[in-house]
Amino acid sequence: MTEMHATLTPGAPVFPPGRYGRRREPGRRRPLLVWLLLAALVAGLGLVAAQLYARYGDPAYxxxxxxxxxxxxxxxxxxxxxxxxxxxxxxxxxxxxxxxxxxxxxxxxxxxxxxxxxxxxxxxxxxxxxxxxxxxxxxxxxxx
Structure with missing residues (x-):
C-alpha cells in the first residue's frame, strides 16, 4: 500500500514518484516588473505621439x-x-x-x-x- 502524506489536498492528482520529474512550486509574481514595463511602454508611446504631433499636427497653420x-x-x-x-x-x-x-x-x-x-x-x-x-x-x- 502506498503512503499518502497529509499535506496533499483532496482532489489533487497523485503522480508516481520519479516519473514526471520534480514538481515546482508556483512562481512568484513580479508586479514591479510588470509596472515598469507598462510605464516604459506608455513613455515610448508618448514620445511617438509627441513627434507625430510636431510633424503633422501644427495648429498654427x-x-x-x-x-x-x-x-x-x-x-x-x-x-x-x-x-x-x-x-x-x-x-x-x-x-x-x-x-x-x-x-x-x-x-x-x-x-x-x-x-x-x-x-x-x-x-x-x-x-x-x-x-x-x-x-x-x-x-x-x-x-x-
Whole structure:
C-alpha cells in the first residue's frame, strides 16, 4: 500500500514518484516588473505621439474656405482665409472636385503674412480638366 502524506489536498492528482520529474512550486509574481514595463511602454508611446504631433499636427497653420465662385468648364475660383504664425509663410494645397467626387484640378499656393499679422485672405483660380462642382483647401503646411 502506498503512503499518502497529509499535506496533499483532496482532489489533487497523485503522480508516481520519479516519473514526471520534480514538481515546482508556483512562481512568484513580479508586479514591479510588470509596472515598469507598462510605464516604459506608455513613455515610448508618448514620445511617438509627441513627434507625430510636431510633424503633422501644427495648429498654427489653418485654412478655411470662405467661398468658391466663378465655376466654369475650365476652372473655379476659391477664396480662403489662412491663419499662420506671426510673419510666417505657408504653402496651401487646393483641389477642385467634380459632382461625382473625382478630382479635376489641383494647385499649390504660396501664402505669407507680414510682421505682426496672423491672418490673410487669398483668392486663387484652380484650372480644371472638367467642370468642377466644389473648390476646397486640403491643407496648409510651413513653406520651406
Amino acid at each position: 489653418d485654412a478655411q474656405v470662405i467661398t468658391y465662385t466663378d465655376i466654369t468648364d475650365s476652372g473655379v475660383s476659391v477664396d480662403f482665409r489662412v491663419t499662420l504664425p506671426e510673419g510666417g509663410s505657408a504653402v496651401c494645397l487646393l483641389r477642385a472636385r467634380s459632382h461625382d467626387g473625382a478630382e479635376v484640378g489641383r494647385d499649390e499656393v504660396a501664402v505669407s503674412v507680414g510682421p505682426g499679422e496672423r491672418h490673410t485672405t487669398v483668392q486663387h483660380r484652380i484650372a480644371t480638366t472638367a467642370r468642377p462642382f466644389i473648390g476646397e483647401v486640403i491643407r496648409c503646411r510651413p513653406a520651406g
